Amino acid sequence: MKHYPHHLDLQPAIHATGTVRLPGSKSISNRTLLLAALAKGTTNIMALLASDDTHVMLTALQKLGVKWEQVGETQDYVVHGVGGVLPVHQADLFMGNAGTAIRPLTAALAVIGGDYTLHGVSRMHERPISDLVEALNAVGTQIEYTGVTGYPPLHIRRGHLHAQRMQVRGNVSSQFLTALLMAAPLMAKEHAVVIDVVGELISKPYIEITLNLMRRFGVAVERDGWQSFTVPAGQEYVSPGTIHVEGDASSASYFLAAGAIAGGPVRVEGVGQNSIQGDVRFVEALQQMGAIITMGENWIEAQSNGVLKAIDADFNHIPDAAMTIAVAALYADGPSTLRNIASWSVKETDRIAAMATELRKLGAIVEEGADYLRVTPPTQIQATTIDTYDDHRMAMCFSLASLDGAARRGNAMRINDPKCVAKTFPGYFDAFAKIVRNDLF
Secondary structure, three states, rough: OOOOOEEEEEEOOEEEEEEOOOEEOOHHHHHHHHHHHHHEEEEEEOOOOOOOHHEEEEEEHHHOOEEEEEEEOOOOEEEEEEOOOOOOOOOEEOOOOOOHHHHHHHHHHHHHHOEEEEEEOOOOHHHHOOHHHHHHHHOEEEEEOOOOOOOOOOEEEOOOOOOOOEEEOOOOOOOHHHHHHHHHHHHHOOOEEEEEEEOOOOOOOHHHHHHHHHHHOOOOOOOOOOEEEEOOOOOEEEOOEEEEEOOOOHHHHHHHHHHOOOOEEEEEEOOOOOOOOEEEHHHHHHHHOOEEEOOOEEEEEEEOOEEEEEEEEEEEOOOOHHHHHHHHHHEOOOOOOOOOOOOHHHHHOOHHHHHHHHHHHHHEEEEOOEEEEEEOOOOOOOOEEEOOOOOOOHHHHHHHHEEOOOOOOOOOOOEEHHHHHHHHHOHHHHHHHHHEEEOOO
């Protein structure tokens, strides 16, 4: 794992150009690991993400008795599935700050039953999980809060399931529905399980990833729009043999935005027009801002077409990639508004407050609400020190403020605690350094 200093100084860069090979998708990696563990048979996972969050999942699975091996020095792994029966019935699991690990694992462990405790870093104990716990306990699982009610740490014991119909709120995190969907086949032995979504479901593209991967492991889910999902009885997870992890579309956003801000072309490899990740729709926002986007089967390229245009758009479907737009807005020709982003407040940090604070340091005028952010760009970005709040995306997206681009606004940036990028992209700053130039040609 890469070691970073306490802070990193980025000099202003006039031009961004080049090609970046993306690390594997976090969302796909952790879902695939859990499905491979629960499945019958052995799964070869190719190009798994190397990061803190996947390490957390791999370690937890190992503690639960799931056998896996890394193939040499590669990011390919072999996971020996347990067919829905975990060898270890008592374990204490450290989940870091990995929502993609703790939420699906909580549901699976509660359904399988045993004596398990799950805990994480202090921020994880501030991230809500009550919607998931209440949905599960309502059908007979036994999950207790051992700290503050509604939040991890959790203690799971063996329950008495009577799950034929469940309901879960959809407006805080789509990971709660993902967790229930992934655990549902373990409950649907004799009866179908129906999961009803109460209220508006946010981050819908992440549910598409879940359903797609479940299908690849042999489980079909019937759906009624976004309101109801049915897992028919008698299905079980079966290894697809080999599965390739796509490059991370959220990570792609920083490099594509760099191309849109500072000339380009910048190409990312590992995602393309057929990606199962909703965050590829980030490019639509860049196009609205005037960038030129081209796509192939396994690549996307962005280049600028003059000063970016201000944007006013709903980002409920791509909350992670939307953070990149908030920084790109510094280079726009007027105020930009990002709407329907309430989920930012329950992520790795309260991203609405953190983003507003750091953008103001750069000279932007920022109006923040419970579910929106309005960014009026400065005439010149101020050189400053960016605090990252132990949030990988804060560190990555504010690196873009060092770009000069058509708007000639970039400035030197000091990024505090750059090592937080290890959550999803340990080599981010090396990759960023390779595409930035201080000459125009």
